[in-house]
Amino acid sequence: MLLKTLCDAKGPSGFEGEVRNIILKEVKPYVDSVKVDVMGNIIVHKKGKGSKVLVDAHMDEVxxxxxxxxxxxxxxxxxxxxxxxxxxxxxxxxxxxxxxxxxxxxxxxxxxxxxxxxxxxxxxxxxxxxxxxxxxxxxxxxxxxxxxxxNTKLEEFGENLIKGKAFDDRMGCYVLIEILKENYNCDLYGVFTVQEEIGDRGAYVSAYNVMPDIGIVLEGTICADMPYISPHLRATEVGKGPAISIMDRTSIFNDDIAKEIMEVGKVKNIPYQRRRAIAGGNDAGAIIMVGEGAKVATISVPCRYIHSSISVASKEDIENTKNLVMEYLKTL
Incomplete structure (x- = not known):
């Protein structure tokens, strides 16, 4: 199971080598070119026309x-x-x-x-x-x-749930790998970055090398669907689909792209939710600041107990995140 292999692998910020080797082995058959830059980011390219689109997921864990x-x-x-x-x-x-x-x-x-x-x-x-x-x-x-x-290993439990470490952001890495197996018309770059957890450092370098028009960041994000937390304070909820962000402390996400993604969800009957918190940040904050900038959006898998020794996520949310991003990319 690829997701288990990714989550069980060891790869804190600055030491992503084990995760990088897993990803390189998986993606090489599906892309036109593969590059590992000086920082250790993986940059893959699927050649196409029109918009230059960068889809990002970070390899490092806390x-x-x-x-x-x-x-x-x-x-x-x-x-x-x-x-x-x-x-x-x-x-x-x-x-x-x-x-x-x-x-x-x-x-x-x-x-x-x-x-x-x-x-x-x-x-x-x-x-x-x-x-x-x-x-x-x-x-x-x-x-x-x-x-x-x-020292936590991924396991299934409950009804269609999994628990394990490093869901931020091996969820995004898994989804990006699966996305790269399909073909699209846009000029697509898949980037697996390093050192996101200590300041989006790898994303600055990779975005500078690609200079995208659109940047889509795939994440495992905070979830607070607990009994003692009021519904309006729950940033996301497990089992209700991928979370589409509005903003966070490093970037305001492009409203037009968010609406386009949500429309795809409606047309294709893929459940989604809005991320109702503006805390935190991710690689989008670097992508939006490089060169002439880019339109950015973040799509995340909701994860309970994030940035701890063990998190919880829904297998359906992961699958729906993959499907939503795939179908959106096909519209470009």
Whole structure:
């Protein structure tokens, strides 16, 4: 299952190599050219006429990086991307290509002061336990600067749902791979970018190389369909189709393109929803700023508990996202 292979792969920001190799193997038979640029972005081209269209998905996931060693053999670390401190204590992780097992440690609640219990623990109050007994022992198996990812495997559960890590943005990578298997009339570039989670860095480079007229960003996005959250505060809802964004903190999405995408959904009977939050940002913020700019839109798979050790998504939402983008591209 390609989606499981993508989500289970290790690829935090700056360390996307494992994910990149999977994608290169999958897309080469379906495109006219493949390039990996200096940053590590994959840029593929399906030749066509008219509008130059860039469809973007980022390969990196949120994770951590080893920054030091404690005397007792535990490891110091910092975040790669936006990981909320509240969701990481006691989670299991894998360190580097050697996949060293670790556990994110925190002082037990019984020993915390009232002040500590009431505030969000900082990274300086956390450590990664790899079972080493000394600093020397830890340094023999782990190098400074090694990456760390959550140790979570994709599984199906409930009614047509899946749970796993890195849904932001292996969902987009999977959809883009599937899209590239079809043929279109437009001049289509598929771009799998690096380092989105730390500032859309790969997208600036890839967009500059392509200079598109239209940029479509595929994402796994925030979802808040929980019982204690009012309906009007739910950014998206699982099972109600791909989410078409209005704006976020880095870009305002082109209203004409959004309307065209929604019209395709209506005509083809593909369910969709509007993303009702303007928080966050993605590669569209880079695409819209490069060269003379581009018209941009974002289409996302709703994902519960995003940027944590495990997220939840609907298999139907993934399939409908793929179908909606395919059918829109066929209109160009």
């Amino acid at each position: 994770g951590f990086i080893i920054t030091g060693f404690n005397d007792d053999g535990t490891l110091k670390f910092k975040a790669l991307g936006g990981v909320n401190n509240k969701v990481i204590p006691s989670k299991t992780v894998l360190i580097g290509d050697k996949e060293i097992n670790g556990v994110i440690g925190i002082k037990p609640i019984h020993l915390q002061s009232q002040e500590e219990r009431n505030k969000n623990m900082q990274y300086k109050n956390l450590c990664i336990d790899i079972g080493a007994n000394s600093k020397k022992e830890a340094m023999e198996v782990v190098d400074l600067g090694e990456y760390v990812v959550f």
